[in-house]
Structure formats: C-alpha cells, structure tokens
Amino acid sequence: MPDAVLVLNAGSSSLKVSLFELAAGNALRLALHGEVDRIGSAPHFRASDLAGAVLADQDWDAALDFAPLMTAVLDWIEAHLGDDTLIAVGHRVVHGGADHDQPEPVTPALLDILTALTPLAPLHQPYNLAPIRAIAAARPNLPQIACFDTAFHHGMSATATRLALPRAISAAGVRRYGFHGLSYEYIAGRLRALAPDRAAGRVIAAHLGNGASLCAMHDGRSVDTTMGFTALDGLMMGTRCGSIDPGAVLYLLQQRGLSAAAIEDMLYRRSGLLGVSGLSGDMRSLLASDTTEAAEAIELFVFRAIREIGALTASLGGLDGLVFTAGIGAHAAPVRARICAGLGWLGVSLDPAANAAGAAVISTATSRVEVRVIETDEEAMIARHTLRLTRPH
Numbered sequence: 001m002p003d004a005v006l007v008l009n010a011g012s013s014s015l016k017v018s019l020f021e022l023a024a025g026n027a028l029r030l031a032l033h034g035e036v037d038r039i040g041s042a043p044h045f046r047a048s049d050l051a052g053a054v055l056a057d058q059d060w061d062a063a064l065d066f067a068p069l070m071t072a073v074l075d076w077i078e079a080h081l082g083d084d085t086l087i088a089v090g091h092r093v094v095h096g097g098a099d100h101d102q103p104e105p106v107t108p109a110l111l112d113i114l115t116a117l118t119p120l121a122p123l124h125q126p127y128n129l130a131p132i133r134a135i136a137a138a139r140p141n142l143p144q145i146a147c148f149d150t151a152f153h154h155g156m157s158a159t160a161t162r163l164a165l166p167r168a169i170s171a172a173g174v175r176r177y178g179f180h181g182l183s184y185e186y187i188a189g190r191l192r193a194l195a196p197d198r199a200a201g202r203v204i205a206a207h208l209g210n211g212a213s214l215c216a217m218h219d220g221r222s223v224d225t226t227m228g229f230t231a232l233d234g235l236m237m238g239t240r241c242g243s244i245d246p247g248a249v250l251y252l253l254q255q256r257g258l259s260a261a262a263i264e265d266m267l268y269r270r271s272g273l274l275g276v277s278g279l280s281g282d283m284r285s286l287l288a289s290d291t292t293e294a295a296e297a298i299e300l301f302v303f304r305a306i307r308e309i310g311a312l313t314a315s316l317g318g319l320d321g322l323v324f325t326a327g328i329g330a331h332a333a334p335v336r337a338r339i340c341a342g343l344g345w346l347g348v349s350l351d352p353a354a355n356a357a358g359a360a361v362i363s364t365a366t367s368r369v370e371v372r373v374i375e376t377d378e379e380a381m382i383a384r385h386t387l388r389l390t391r392p393h
Contacts, residue, residue, distance in 0.1 A: 003085045004031065005386050006077060007379045009092045010066070010127045013039045017047065017073060018379040019080075022087075026391060028383050032080075036069055043069055045076075055080065066127075070134035088143040090386030091132055092182060092378060094124035094231065096148030098173050103151070103385040106132055106144040114146065120177075120230055123268055145386040152181030153215075153222045160224050160315070176228035180207045180215070182378040187323055188220040190374050194360075198370055201320035204312050206305065207376065208335070209326035210238035210281065214305070216312035224315035226308050232267055236304045238281035241271035243304075273297045283328045283335065302335065306342035319346055319369050324362075325376040333358065340371060 002022050009016040015036040020028040032055060034047025043064050047056040056076055060069070078086060091106075095117045104110060111132065118125045132144055153161075161176045163169075184205050192199040205215045212235040216224040226234030226243075236242045244267070252258045258266070266275075274281035277297035279289060286294040313319045322343075324336050333355050340350040340362075347368025355362040363371035 003087050004077075004081060005383050005390070006086055006089045007091075007382045007386070008089060008131050009379065009382075010131050012123065012127050013037065013041075015039065015066070015069070015073070015131060016379070017077075018383070019077060020380075020383040020387075022387070026387060028380070028387060030380070033379075036073065039069060040065065045069075045073060047076075066130035067134040067137065070131050071138045074135065074138060086142065088145060088386050088390040089135055090145045090147055090382040091128060092149065092382055093128045093146045094149045094179060095121040095177070096146070096150045098175070098177075100148055101151050101154035103145055103147040103382075103389060105389060106136070106146050110146065111136075122264065124231065143390050145382075145389050147182060147382045147385050149179045149181045150177045152185045153178030153225055155221050156223060156225070163229065174229060176225075176233075178213075178215070178222065178225035179227040179231045180211070180213050180225075181222075182381045183207050183325065183376040184215045184217070184222065184225075186377050186381045187325055187374055188217060191321070191323060191372070192220055194374075195321075195370070195372075198321045202313075202316040202318050203321040203323060204309055204316070204319060205323045205325060206309070206329050206339075207326045208235075208305070208324065208329035208332075211240070212237045212242075212305075212326070212328070214308050214312055216316045218316060224312055226312070235308060236276075236301050237272045238283075239269050239272045239274045241267050241275070273301060276300055283332055287332065287334060298335070298338075302338045302342065305339050309339070309343060310346075313346060321370045321372065322348065323372045323374050325374050330373055330375050331358070336362065336371075336373070343369070 005020045007018040017034040018030060019032045021031040023029055030050065032047050032049050034045065034056060036043055036045045038044055041063055043060045045056055045058045048054050093114060097117050114129055135142060135144060163175055165174060187205045200219050203217045205217060207213050211231060213225060213227045215222055232240050234242050249263060252263050272281055273286060277286055277293045279291065279294055280286060286298055324330060328335055337350060337355055340348050348371060349364040349367035351362055351364045358373060361370065361372055
C-alpha cells in the first residue's frame, strides 16, 4: 500500500476509521474502513477492506477511553501499512466557532480554542477532540488536521447568522453557525460534477439522518440552513427536538423544576423521533412499526421537513433542485415520497418507481424542481482537506 491519510470521526461511544491511500498524482482512494464501538464499556475494533474481507477484529475487556484505544488503532494502522507511511490524520470537528472558516492544522492553541467551544456542541465536541489529544500524546510529530462542520456556512450573510438578542450577547458569539458543513460541501461538489447547470442555481440539500438539517445553496455556497447556534436547532431528529419555543424551555425550568442538565438531556437525547414515538429514534424501526405513536413521529418529521424546505425556498427566492442525502435521505424512500408529496406547490413531481428504486434522479421529466439522491461522503471530504494541507503541492 502507498502512503496514506487516516480519517477519524469520533462520537460519544464510537470512533469511525477510514484509511485512504495515495495513488498517482496524489489521488485518494479508500483502502479500508473500520470502527471502534462500545468505548467506555467493552470496546471492539473491526476493520475491513472494500471487498468486505475482515482485516482486524479485536475486543478489550476493560472500559478503556480514547487514549489507549487510539494508540492501539494507530499501532495496527502502521503495522498494516508496513514500509509505507501514514502522513497525516484528519478529524471531523463539529464546531469551529466564528473565526475558523477553513480546515486547519492542529496546534495546542487551536485545541484550546476548540475546547472552549464545547458548550456549543456538548454531544459532539468533547468526543471529536479526545482522539486529537490521544494522537498528540502518542505520535507528537504526526500532522493532524481539524475539519469543521461549521466552516461551509461562513459565507452566509450577517442577517442569516444573526439572532434577535441584545447586541452584547451577539458580540459574545451567540449567533447562528450551521452544521453538517462537510456533508454539504461534498454534495455541492458532486452536484457540480453531475449537473453543473443545476448546481449553479438554487438548491436545497436535505441531510436527513439521526442528526438532520437542510442547507439552502446558491451556486454551491451556503445561503441559509436550519441548524443555528447549536446542532439542536432546526429539523426534528432521531433524539433531538429541533426548533422549540424558548418559552417551553423556561416552563420546564421554572414550572416543572427541571435542572439545566435534565433539560439538556431531554432535548438532546430523549426527544425527536424517540420522544414522540416512545419506541425508537431510528427511522427504520418506526417505518417497520404499526403503532400509532410511530406513525405520529414519522408524520411530524415529514411535516417539519416540508415546512423548513418552504422557508429555505423563500431564502433562496425560488427552488431549482432538491437533494436528499444521509441515512434517511438516501435510503428511506417512503420518507422521501411523503416529503415530496407536500412540495407539489413548489413544482416538485416525484417519479414513484425511480424513488422506490433509489435512482439518482427521482423527479419526473416534467418536474419544475429536479430531485436527486446523492450519498454523502464526509470522510472523503476530510481526506481531501487533510492531504491539501499536508502536501499542498
């Protein structure tokens, strides 16, 4: 295997691992993917090549944290590479704050800044940064690149980022940032390659998964998005509530006596599809269920998506294209069908057979809005940024 770039996407109890090899002309090719899951209890590391052949399958009995696990994964990656070199590691970092609009090499100063942003992304930021610290300790000379989910939205206007709060609060950084930027950046690039005329127009990308958001793009640049100050805002999600009347939060605090920690837990981990259905935050389970509560959760998810697509269409001044992506968007044909059924007023006309088959274009030939399904690839985007900053020429 030639020299390689490692991409890490860390969550609270899992670490996704992707290794990209460098081909001629610094072209990147995915060589293997893997995951460490059950971090904090009984971790398990499994990696396989693109053909599905298992390359690593290891369990740990102890409740290890990121540091020893990251050292073990790095040892395995380097052994797998043999005489070739791991040249850099790229990381998905959810929040880059107001001042970081491009991927950056990790330095101690940058790590301090990103750590201070933890309150803005409590479900993600601490876990994104944990493997960075572990690698810095284990391989201090190995370059690391932080790629921010907020960076893609830095081109939004001041009006689109402003919250209607006192100016002193806004000046302290309380504003709309937007997230899922690595996914949207990838989708914008793929759409430009597949349909350049459409990409140059007014497009809404629907990143619908356990975390869900929409992005309004004009000529491939972010104009507006549904997530705001935190990744809690906007659409209904797997376990997150999305947009909520702030008065409801005050009610929970003042009248129900819930603590700030309890409210945070409710809004981030016990709401959304899980909260409404009482069954699951996984759309696949809800689609397979015949309970009234599951049906109501799906109905609300669809309703919120339709409403927000309408709002973003207003931000764009019209709509030329709609792209579905991520776990639900790319794979749940019934959800796509129901969302599109509510967008007939915009000129969306769905081809049911193409939608059921998961075709690349699922709108009819006469639809005023072209509807596409594109699989996102945040890891590929991170690998490209990491290589560019590590080997700029």
